[in-house]
Amino acid sequence: MLAYLAKRVGMMIITMFxxxxxxxxxxxxxxxxxxxxxxxxxxxxxxxxxxxxxxxDPIWVQYINYLKGILTFDLGPSFKYPGVRVNDLILxxxxxxxxxxxxxxxxxxxxxxxxxxxxxxxxxxxxxxxxMMFATIGVAIPSYVVATVALYFFALKLNLVPTFGxxxxxxxxxxxxxxxxxxxxxxxxxxxxxxxxxxxxxxxVTAKAKGLHPFTVLFKxxxxxxxxPIVTVLGPVVANLLTGSFVIEQIFALPGIGRHFVLSISxxxxxxxxxxxxxxxxxxxxxxxxxxxxxxxxxxxxxxxEKSK
Amino acid sequence: MSNHPLLEVKDLTTSFFTSRGEVQAVRxxxxxxxxxxxxxxxGESGSGKSITCMSILRLLKSNGRVVAGQAHFExxxxxxxxxxxxxxxxxxxxAMIFQDPMTSLNPTLTVGEQIIETIIAHRGSxxxxxxxxxxxxxxLVKIPEAASRLNSYPHEFSGGMRQRVMIAIALCCDPKLxxxxxxxxxxDVTIQRQxxxxxxxxxxxxxMAIILITHDLGVIAEVADRILVMYGGMVMETGxxxxxxxxxxxxxxxxxxxxxxxxRTAHKERLRPIPGSPPDMLRPPVGCPFAPRCLRAMQICVxxxxxxxxxxxxxxxxxxCWLHHPDAPTNDExxx
Numbered sequence: 001m002l003a004y005l006a007k008r009v010g011m012m013i014i015t016m017f018x019x020x021x022x023x024x025x026x027x028x029x030x031x032x033x034x035x036x037x038x039x040x041x042x043x044x045x046x047x048x049x050x051x052x053x054x055x056x057d058p059i060w061v062q063y064i065n066y067l068k069g070i071l072t073f074d075l076g077p078s079f080k081y082p083g084v085r086v087n088d089l090i091l092x093x094x095x096x097x098x099x100x101x102x103x104x105x106x107x108x109x110x111x112x113x114x115x116x117x118x119x120x121x122x123x124x125x126x127x128x129x130x131x132m133m134f135a136t137i138g139v140a141i142p143s144y145v146v147a148t149v150a151l152y153f154f155a156l157k158l159n160l161v162p163t164f165g166x167x168x169x170x171x172x173x174x175x176x177x178x179x180x181x182x183x184x185x186x187x188x189x190x191x192x193x194x195x196x197x198x199x200x201x202x203x204x205v206t207a208k209a210k211g212l213h214p215f216t217v218l219f220k221x222x223x224x225x226x227x228x229p230i231v232t233v234l235g236p237v238v239a240n241l242l243t244g245s246f247v248i249e250q251i252f253a254l255p256g257i258g259r260h261f262v263l264s265i266s267x268x269x270x271x272x273x274x275x276x277x278x279x280x281x282x283x284x285x286x287x288x289x290x291x292x293x294x295x296x297x298x299x300x301x302x303x304x305x306e307k308s309k
Numbered sequence: 310m311s312n313h314p315l316l317e318v319k320d321l322t323t324s325f326f327t328s329r330g331e332v333q334a335v336r337x338x339x340x341x342x343x344x345x346x347x348x349x350x351x352g353e354s355g356s357g358k359s360i361t362c363m364s365i366l367r368l369l370k371s372n373g374r375v376v377a378g379q380a381h382f383e384x385x386x387x388x389x390x391x392x393x394x395x396x397x398x399x400x401x402x403x404a405m406i407f408q409d410p411m412t413s414l415n416p417t418l419t420v421g422e423q424i425i426e427t428i429i430a431h432r433g434s435x436x437x438x439x440x441x442x443x444x445x446x447x448x449l450v451k452i453p454e455a456a457s458r459l460n461s462y463p464h465e466f467s468g469g470m471r472q473r474v475m476i477a478i479a480l481c482c483d484p485k486l487x488x489x490x491x492x493x494x495x496x497d498v499t500i501q502r503q504x505x506x507x508x509x510x511x512x513x514x515x516x517m518a519i520i521l522i523t524h525d526l527g528v529i530a531e532v533a534d535r536i537l538v539m540y541g542g543m544v545m546e547t548g549x550x551x552x553x554x555x556x557x558x559x560x561x562x563x564x565x566x567x568x569x570x571x572x573r574t575a576h577k578e579r580l581r582p583i584p585g586s587p588p589d590m591l592r593p594p595v596g597c598p599f600a601p602r603c604l605r606a607m608q609i610c611v612x613x614x615x616x617x618x619x620x621x622x623x624x625x626x627x628x629x630c631w632l633h634h635p636d637a638p639t640n641d642e643x644x645x
Contacts, residue, residue: 202412210427211400221415300462
């Protein structure tokens, strides 16, 4: 088990290195730099700035320097926000993003799975039809449409929630709804189809024929098996939600990281692009590792590490 | 065997309600099972043999319903029992083994857990006691290294071993009736025999009654005391295995017996398959379901379902066929 973990971490480091390298060179392949803007800077100033941040060095020197920084967990200074380090930029935005993301994730898991189960247990009855109708709408309508429409009605017209910011708990409602809508619907649909498949399995009939309590049959024999495909999807969903959404953060004016990421690309804010990419990538890889671990708990047929004989 | 049957099924009628209409899977099946008796139900796929048993245990798919009939088990009608009381019987007094041991065990639980949970559910015993009982059961069904195998998962067993596990689960509360739905069909031929012998041996030791569902006449001949031949949701012929095999009195039974290859025959004999295909139970024939395929069908067979006639040779030997009506033509060549 430990050997397996060590192997996985080793693979993650290699993957990370490849991501850093690719992003670094792709980023520098885009014309322009952090100090190219519509208001032309005087060439001397631009040259001085480039020199200050080491951007006049040959690209491989910059690359090596950047890698050295990474080893000490230093993501470098932001080029656009003078005096701000990328580490701080992420640490400032993360709580906001993670909070809304976590609430959205809670909605997805705590509502999506039970709704799917409800639909599966009442297959082709009105409960099923209702859940599936909303889930289909939820999957089909993009989050920014949900966000904009909800903002217009609930914040602007009805004045029930603030239009922006997270100053009190009501501010969280719309962003969380907009953020979780798609995945909630997706998970509900997946839970339904997954459970329906399991309910049709022979071992479910066996469980009933053994005279077990219906709850035992459903939860111990049914849901546990039905969860396997759900967990597969839930891993990337966690990463996706906790790292935030640029669109949602933009619409609700939330000071999260999603915003910084997109802005940094148009600004050629090299260090910010790199920093947030690395942060996202690491997060996603850890989530995938956790999912793989969960698999082993859920399904004994999956052996990640060969048992030592 | 006592005079009171353990299970008494009367006019059981089960239908499935599908988008295409009512599928009449079982149409008025009656039979009984005495304590300690092995009753074989034989029939081709779709003849209603499995549905009959699933109806008795009330394990039908949600679109299936018992339309009419009774199933008395030790005096109480299973079909009228509250679901809560029915659940107490399942896996306890009436246990079931299924066809495919590959899919009938839960892949994510250890086989031990799958036995232990059943014992605890019915006996309320402690985990430790249940585990001890599970080890005994594994030894009973001859699974080697019983204690350590309890911690294995179904995928770590071969097909035959899995069926042994299924049997152990079924036996865990000393059932009075064991329903085995094609218990050997999914297994290799050599394993089939082992499992059959095991069933027979356990039956002799524990003395429960067994309903053995199969499409394999050989299996019936080997283990069963009595046979029920089903076709088109009805019982066509019934009697002791010896009598029915020696003197089949229904053209369908005769057809079944001649379509099985025999190893020891004096002269070369062509297999005679039954021509045609089973009836569509959405629109079952008005008369005898077998009439369209029957070589000896008469006018009345097409128009009216035959009653059950008692054969003279043995009290329990009965056939549902117009040929046994006193007025039927007597060129009874098939009974030879």
